Amino acid sequence: MKAKIKALLQRIFHWIQNNKKKSAFLFVVLAAYYFSLPRTLFQEPYSTVIESKEGELLGAKIARDGQWRFPAQDSVPYKFKKCIVYFEDEHFRYHPGFNPIAMYNAMRQNSKAGKIVRGGSTLTQQVIRLSRKGKKRTYFEKIIELILATRLEFRHSKETILELYAAHAPFGSNVVGLEMASWRYFGVQSHQLSWAESATLAVLPNAPSLIYPGKNQQRLLKKRNTLLLKLKNEGIIDAQTYALAIDEPLPQKPYDLPQTAPHLLQRVARNQEGTRLKTTIDIALQNRVNQIAKYYYSQYKQNDVNNLAILVIDVQNRNVISYVGNSPSDENHQKDVDIIGAPRSTGSILKPLLYAAMLDNGEILPNTLVADIPTQISGYTPQNFNLTFDGAVPAHRALSRSLNIPAVLMLQEYGVNKFYEELQKFKLRDISKTPDHYGLSLILGGAESNLWDLCRTYAGMSSTVNYFNKSNGKYRSGEYAELNYDESILPDFGHESKQKTILGAGAIWQTYNAMEEVNRPEGDEAWKFYDSSLKIAWKTGTSFGNRDAWAIGTNSRYVVGVWVGNASGEGRPTLTGVTSAAPILFDVFNLLPRKKWFDAPLQDLAAVEICKLSGHLAQEDCPKIKQYVPLKGKTTSICPYHKTVHLDKTGKYRVNSSCENVEDIVTRKWFVLPPVMEWYYKNQHIDYLPLPPFRSDCQGTQTASMDFIYPKTNSKIYLTKNFNSETQPVILKVAHSQRETEVFWYVDNVYKGSTKTFHEMPITPTEGFHYITVIDESGYEIRKKIEILRE
Numbered sequence: 001m002k003a004k005i006k007a008l009l010q011r012i013f014h015w016i017q018n019n020k021k022k023s024a025f026l027f028v029v030l031a032a033y034y035f036s037l038p039r040t041l042f043q044e045p046y047s048t049v050i051e052s053k054e055g056e057l058l059g060a061k062i063a064r065d066g067q068w069r070f071p072a073q074d075s076v077p078y079k080f081k082k083c084i085v086y087f088e089d090e091h092f093r094y095h096p097g098f099n100p101i102a103m104y105n106a107m108r109q110n111s112k113a114g115k116i117v118r119g120g121s122t123l124t125q126q127v128i129r130l131s132r133k134g135k136k137r138t139y140f141e142k143i144i145e146l147i148l149a150t151r152l153e154f155r156h157s158k159e160t161i162l163e164l165y166a167a168h169a170p171f172g173s174n175v176v177g178l179e180m181a182s183w184r185y186f187g188v189q190s191h192q193l194s195w196a197e198s199a200t201l202a203v204l205p206n207a208p209s210l211i212y213p214g215k216n217q218q219r220l221l222k223k224r225n226t227l228l229l230k231l232k233n234e235g236i237i238d239a240q241t242y243a244l245a246i247d248e249p250l251p252q253k254p255y256d257l258p259q260t261a262p263h264l265l266q267r268v269a270r271n272q273e274g275t276r277l278k279t280t281i282d283i284a285l286q287n288r289v290n291q292i293a294k295y296y297y298s299q300y301k302q303n304d305v306n307n308l309a310i311l312v313i314d315v316q317n318r319n320v321i322s323y324v325g326n327s328p329s330d331e332n333h334q335k336d337v338d339i340i341g342a343p344r345s346t347g348s349i350l351k352p353l354l355y356a357a358m359l360d361n362g363e364i365l366p367n368t369l370v371a372d373i374p375t376q377i378s379g380y381t382p383q384n385f386n387l388t389f390d391g392a393v394p395a396h397r398a399l400s401r402s403l404n405i406p407a408v409l410m411l412q413e414y415g416v417n418k419f420y421e422e423l424q425k426f427k428l429r430d431i432s433k434t435p436d437h438y439g440l441s442l443i444l445g446g447a448e449s450n451l452w453d454l455c456r457t458y459a460g461m462s463s464t465v466n467y468f469n470k471s472n473g474k475y476r477s478g479e480y481a482e483l484n485y486d487e488s489i490l491p492d493f494g495h496e497s498k499q500k501t502i503l504g505a506g507a508i509w510q511t512y513n514a515m516e517e518v519n520r521p522e523g524d525e526a527w528k529f530y531d532s533s534l535k536i537a538w539k540t541g542t543s544f545g546n547r548d549a550w551a552i553g554t555n556s557r558y559v560v561g562v563w564v565g566n567a568s569g570e571g572r573p574t575l576t577g578v579t580s581a582a583p584i585l586f587d588v589f590n591l592l593p594r595k596k597w598f599d600a601p602l603q604d605l606a607a608v609e610i611c612k613l614s615g616h617l618a619q620e621d622c623p624k625i626k627q628y629v630p631l632k633g634k635t636t637s638i639c640p641y642h643k644t645v646h647l648d649k650t651g652k653y654r655v656n657s658s659c660e661n662v663e664d665i666v667t668r669k670w671f672v673l674p675p676v677m678e679w680y681y682k683n684q685h686i687d688y689l690p691l692p693p694f695r696s697d698c699q700g701t702q703t704a705s706m707d708f709i710y711p712k713t714n715s716k717i718y719l720t721k722n723f724n725s726e727t728q729p730v731i732l733k734v735a736h737s738q739r740e741t742e743v744f745w746y747v748d749n750v751y752k753g754s755t756k757t758f759h760e761m762p763i764t765p766t767e768g769f770h771y772i773t774v775i776d777e778s779g780y781e782i783r784k785k786i787e788i789l790r791e
Helices: 002-018 020-035 078-088 100-113 123-131 139-155 158-168 178-186 195-206 217-233 239-246 262-272 283-303 351-360 395-400 404-414 416-425 435-444 451-470 505-516 525-529 577-589 631-635 675-684
Strands: 048-051 057-061 276-278 307-314 319-324 369-372 391-394 537-542 548-554 558-565 605-611 624-630 642-647 666-671 706-710 715-719 730-736 743-747 750-755 760-763 768-776 781-790
Touching: 048 262, 057 178, 057 262, 078 123, 078 158, 078 195, 078 217, 123 139, 123 158, 158 178, 178 195, 195 217, 195 239, 217 239, 262 319, 283 307, 283 319, 283 577, 307 451, 307 577, 351 395, 351 404, 351 416, 351 505, 351 624, 369 395, 369 404, 369 675, 391 395, 391 675, 395 404, 395 505, 404 416, 404 435, 416 435, 451 505, 451 548, 451 558, 505 537, 505 624, 537 577, 548 577, 558 577, 605 631, 624 631, 675 706, 675 730, 706 768, 706 781, 730 743, 730 768, 750 760
Parallel strands: 048 276, 715 781
Antiparallel strands: 048 057, 307 319, 307 558, 369 391, 537 548, 548 558, 605 624, 642 666, 706 730, 730 760, 743 750, 743 768, 768 781
16 A cells, blocks of 8 residues: 555656646645635624523623624534435535536526526535625626535535534524524524424525515425425434424514523623623522512612612632622613622621731730720711610621721721722722722722622632631632633632631631621511521621612622612612612522531631620630630730729728728729720610729829710811701710719810710800810819811
8 A cells, every 4th residue: 555655646746747837737726726715714793692501591692793693503403404404405415515416407497497596506505605695696606606615525524514504594584593593483492493493494594584474484384394294204203203293383473582691691792792601600590589689679669779789609619600780670770780890889898808807917806895986087977877886895796786986996996008908909999099098988888899899709708718627727829719600611719828818717707707696776677588597697788878788698608799779879768788688688598508607717716715894815803705716816905994993891982092901902803994985885784883983081093084975186076057047056075984973164264064964065166276174073184175167
């Protein structure tokens, strides 16, 4: 065999040597033939198509040229393949791109008719004709098609040529390709077509106008049944299948394409236009979440709340398993806006991140008391949602109750710049202005973020705890990976490390324990939705002006994020995270498999003794309890509120050596809060014992027992007017550790009066700077400078 090949090659070489001109001409002809077929046969734009992870169609967007043209499938269904070959080109498997016999018969019939009545084209030639759309059907064009068809046969297999035909054949109106035709006329995918349906679609490209309902139905039926009969006669289908097939009706009203995840389709079309994408969406869950969105939209629109968004993430792989970008509203209420990626005011939704950061840095412990008192910082006056004050509240309760004042004071202690840098690590992309722009309002909705980034952040935190426990105390560098909706993409969580990525597992676990507590206002009937058996860490948020309602929750496997409001930014008085977003959150979690709570990351926790009353590391004589805290928690401050006091034997009075024998003095540790904190704290805690007064015969310096509630030092106060244009007074307030003590008020050393029990004094000062002085009956004095301004 080798010898024969060698001899043949030698003869070819000798012929080329002896016939150089002829060989050059032949080379040019072969080159022209080789390059005659474009590398990309079809340049038409495709529709963007998305499917669920199960392969179900979720939706499609029309191609830029106004045609419904799905991207080609990897294979053509068996039934359609048989139908199209037996109808259009029975010898498709055997010819080299053209059929001489068919061409001869066509030329003879056209000659007799005096016009073109039959083309004689093979499927390969039809693919070429489809790619050369707009060309007139002439004999010269036929020759070009023939040449290109043979070239196509050299380039591609028969199966690929069938795929090209099925993807680009016209099926009536603006429907192009088998996949779109299957959905448009039968409401199913092409591999689900029956023999009758496949035969109907096989005959359509030959005469696509036959499909219009009510027109040419008998002609279409005859063509379909003739093809079915041929299939029976050829043994492709049996007699029973044929009998059942010819009884099937023709398609009538066109089917609408599914719109199961329209806003995810928008997102895909922006980034991957003209592709067919198998997404990570769970079709059953998506349909149920769509039903929930529809139900709540119908409820909320009665109060002029018209939009909502829901995102469900699988923590394990960061896959998006449900994506509802907006409610089923209407054009007047921006139903096409994808709110999942839209920047909205965060409300309180960032509070857990601050709490976790402070735990992780050893600046607080879960039970550390945080002040909850009237506060004004550089003209900024935060208020709790219920406009009350607790005086002091454990940090974890401040988070679970979403108290604003403790959050602001914690941020002030932690530092706005420092917290801003922490948020940048989470890649919350809409928090893009400088820290000074946000100030302390950063923690109460002064910044904007979006549902996508927030859910990604919580998913990364949940996965941090899971992986830490699974890997014997290790982290992953890419733990806060981007969310994914493409089924073909595998997650990349980076390399393993003993160094935490952003937050330690212990701090996250403690934060989730705080978030798992019921953060509901007392007596709020909306909490009938809460399922106490559903253990999740969750947080709500409401932006200023009731424009945005948030709820984000997580367990060890899933993250669910919900936003409710108006895409226009219009606020509604009834719109809050608690009453509007939280019910949706729990309804969605009820659709998901129940998962166990996070395991404690013991390698990132340490057991310490904390003061039972203050939550700080315990002093020697504090009432103590043991608690697991993040490792850096061992370096937090010792309890500052337990003070050593000297009492007489009765325990009713404080004494010192000036009025009591040293051997008779009883020394005790006493839990003492600063005056303003104490003022509000003791109203909430009946077991709180104020310091006993000094016995009247004692001498010595007394401890500070009084402080301003309002105003604070160097405050700027604006005088307001009522509806009668009368200037309203400024209400000065102080707190005193002894409620019945009388205090005396002075403005610029001018006496204004005295108060007992409730220490409030209305004044109407002139513009400018003033000094407020308050003295109690024991002679203890406090003093503040304020500036009065008129609006």
